[in-house]
Amino acid sequence: MTQKKNKTNGKGTIFWQVAGVSVFALILVLVKELGLVSTSVLLILQYVGIYSILALGINIVNGYLGVFSLAHAGFMAIGAYVSATLSKYVFMNDWMFIISIFLGGIAALLVGILVAIPSFKTKGDYLAIITLGFSLIIQSVLQNANFVGASQGLNNIPKFTNIYWVFGCLGVAVILVDRFIHSKYGRSLKAIREDQTASMLVSVDVRRIKTIAFALSAFLIGVSGALISHLLGYTSPSAYGFTNIVDGLVMVYLGGMGSIIGSIFGSTAWQLIVQLLKNLGTWRWVVGGGLLVVVMIFLPKGVFGYMELKDIGHKVKGFFNGSKHREDQ
């Protein structure tokens, strides 16, 4: 259904996209340059943007492809370390930041292609364990690698990240993912999610598609790692452990699998919960955890599971028109 709509309204959609992006850019400029919001809010906005990119990346494999992967901590670490090292020693200028972001993403992408290999054969929880193993191996390697500061991590990374970079990257990521999932590859991705054997029978090249999905996912996650390391100015292996894995999963599944707006919503909501409940001290994790349980009980697919904004619009319209037409996923 989404496909049809895209084809018929092709030009209109692009117009609205461009309009949306420009309005958004204008808001960003106003927010940043006129100092409409405090520095801490600005920081939260940057976190939201960065984690949205991360959630988008995770969503390609975990949501659209339907593979339960825990490799994101590893990809993020690779992206962060590669880009941080590059901008510390090679690309030391502000404008060259784009190169180190890109190369950080590419490094993660190359590793992502390798990580895709086990997914050809193994499935389910076994694959989850393999990808978890990958993440923790990366963490261990970084903890022992002296040339990147071992367990101390990297310090004095130039703080290139600002709100333009973050939301610029997020915009590119959204367009990239949107184009990808509406392409031939994206449709194959969903076919594999629904039934791998059946999709093989209609000559979907499962290995190729899975490799591409993992590569793109790793690229986006690597970019988010690059951004966060340049935002904080330091990075250490302990940041890419269990907590990071769980955080990533929570954001994706809270927002909803297989949905761009869901990824953004999930990371925004989770960051807001974490930041707004700061006054509660350690009680905020109790409240946050309880909220997760409640949301999952009432919305087991996440808030935007397999839906985009326009699907929601249709649902609302259908509701008001009293139409009996049911929306399927």
Added chain:
Amino acid sequence: MNTFVQQIINFLQLGSIYALCALSFTMVYGVARLVNFAHGSIFGVSMYVLFFASTYLFNVIESTWLVYVISLVISCIVTSLIALLLERVAYTPLRNAPKVAVVVSSVGAGMVIEYLILNIAGSKALRMPSLIPNIKFDLLGVSVPLYKFMIIIIAIITMVVLNIVIKKTKLGIAMRAVSQDRVAAGFMGIQTSKVVSASFVFGAIIAAVAASLYGTAYSIFAYDVGESIIWWSFIAAVLGGIGSINGAVLGGYIIGAISVLAPIILPVSSYKDIVAFAVLIIVLLVKPTGLLGKKGIEKI
């Protein structure tokens, strides 16, 4: 020779603890087919109950053994109740939901429990009172403390008892049936929801036993004690084959062996994780269902 014997005992001790943890994890995992990320917090709860119960009891009772037994029983009861509550609140409403929803809700429930512990008991690391008399034995010229033997013995007793329960009793047979096919088990007149609750209780009790052994072996712990335990038991359970009791035990001992051997062979002790995961990945690539998965091995 001396170091060899010592390492063997260390391996058995660590392996037994890992095996028990993996067993407790695999109870719920095998029967209800869900990855219970809140299990680490259950482990933490039993650790704290044990600590407070035994610290209090040492003021009242002289005998160390008696204190151990009583506080273990208290810990088992409290932990089971919390596990049941957890099942009611975070799992039962999600029975027909997609699997990931249950994963996220278990992560949330685990966070709630873990940080409740933190807020009630404080973030300070605690020291478990020694629950087993401090006697040393002489074994092949090496002096070995009694508690190391007891850990191994208690772990083995627990495993044997569990095996008998799963194989011979009606409840155990029902659990295996639900594990194999939940719908068909329901048709045969098994009350599947009760069996799932039972698996939560079993998991909690084994976790309490494992926690008492862990506390004896390492004594110092904090509120996040269950966090890494849960991942390693997940790994051990998957390595052995999901839902297989013997597999979980085997996986636990393999992880224990790697943890003991790797620091001896490799230059840096923290490479042990790398080795453990390398072994794991190779095993799963060769045999994608774990070591003892499928192939006519019984699944709980």
